[in-house]
């Protein structure tokens with residue numbers, strides 16, 4: 124029968140099996156490739172990975188340690204962009220959810236902006252704010268802003284009943300308290316959930332921008348090293364990016380569980 | 389001065405006339421139930437008294453204060469509880485005192501003073517939850533409680549404000565029969581508190597206007613029953629008060645006297661639901677004539 128439940132043990136074994144299968148398949152591919160061409164770098168073996176790691180953590184000819192410089196640049200940009208984008212989207216989304224005038228005002232530009240692929244706007248930011256930090260922040264924050272603001276707007280409108288707001292006023296709330304202590308508190312878990320969903324897109328926008336115009340950062344290094352077919356470095360960076368995604372995801376869901384224990388899974 | 393004074397209130401939505409010339413005085417300490425056909429405008433009248441949706445015409449005073457927006461003097465209990473999901477039962481009840489007595493600047497900049505005040509609010513909330521029989525669930529979130537428990541929290545949340553008048557809009561409509569009866573007893577216990585306060589020569593603490601569509605419930609919990617209906621002389625212009633009489637008073641420990649209720653229920657049904665009684669409603673709106681002394 125479909126949807127038949129399975130034991131936890133079976134579930135874990137199947138999960139491990141899939142990962143092992145992937146590793147074995149890769150190992151076999153790498154082995155075959157190296158038999159044909161011992162100098163091959165497209166499907167690096169274990170020794171090449173160790174070698175690549177060595178290049179990442181030791182200073183190069185110019186005295187730069189790649190992994191540290193790239194991580195500092197990329198994480199700094201990602202964090203600044205996310206903070207600005209989330210702050211902006213929360214402000215605008217809350218305003219739209221609480222005031223019909225703000226809703227009418229922001230709705231048209233927001234729906235327009237949401238339809239343009241953010242990576243396509245790169246040239247615009249490039250011209251307007253240059254290639255400094257500001258550009259990455261603009262890219263990420265304006266990239267995630269429309270979707271996030273729309274989600275927060277919907278949550279502020281739908282997740283808080285009129286009765287809850289009317290009652291707050293009868294309990295002596297000011298307008299600010301109705302917004303801050305009722306609406307914001309109620310939709311905080313939704314905001315955190317939506318931020319979590321936007322971390323992925325934010326990383327896409329950032330890597331794309333770094334790929335195009337940066338001279339440091341994961342995106343830049345990926346571009347240079349993939350051109351040289353140094354796939355041992357490329358794969359290592361991909362794993363680091365995946366780990367970053369997992370860590371941010373876990374951190375945000377931890378924050379949500381801590382701040383909003385009342386919100387179910 | 390009346391705890392509630394509704395003067396010549398009319399309301400309409402476009403061409404849909406809902407309320408027509410509603411006049412209602414409720415003395416402090418009265419427990420009043422309001423019945424009427426569904427869709428006749430009971431909730432509209434409550435919203436007008438609450439101040440969230442002021443009427444098109446007419447004046448509403450609560451203890452002499454003119455109501456033109458929601459205030460802390462008029463409390464509300466909704467059928468859907470409208471609790472704050474992100475607060476435990478205790479904090480839901482303490483929410484009102486917090487909003488009423490402090491502001492965000494105080495809570496932020498005078499944190500030690502706020503901490504002390506907060507402790508008092510929480511103690512007050514705990515005491516009220518004990519009164520409504522929820523001391524054991526004080527730290528649960530609304531999503532972890534049954535409908536009856538949530539409605540008790542909502543009632544405590546309103547009572548903690550000591551409003552001039554407390555409005556309940558079909559408060560037990562979504563509850564099962566057994567829970568409903570428990571909560572009816574709780575309203576009776578509030579009436580009992582009023583009685584004891586009067587006996588001691590003090591001000592009765594609770595003034596309540598409760599909307600229900602159950603005639604028995606209205607007659608049982610309230611000491612005065614009001615019928616709102618379109619079935620009157622000016623029916624086309626909206627609903628008005630067509631029935632207003634005292635009803636049998638029960639004590640919480642007293643058995644429900646079904647016979648006594650039955651006779652008045654028939655009269656109430658005739659006045660409110662029967663178009664036959666068009667124009668005769670003066671015969672049924674006699675509370676203040678009968679009880680001029682209670683003014």
Ligand SMILES: Nc1ncnc2c1ncn2[C@@H]1O[C@H](COP(=O)(O)OP(=O)(O)O)[C@@H](O)[C@H]1O
Pocket residue numbers: 401404406424425426427428429430431432433
């Ligand atoms: N916001 C509104 N806009 C238009 N019509 C409304 C609105 N609220 C209520 N009404 C109408 O007013 C009448 C009375 O509604 P209501 O007060 O909710 O009745 P009830 O006595 O069942 O509580 C109904 O005919 C309803 O359709």
Ligand SMILES: [Mg+2]
Pocket residue numbers: 430431432557558
């Ligand atoms: Mg109603």
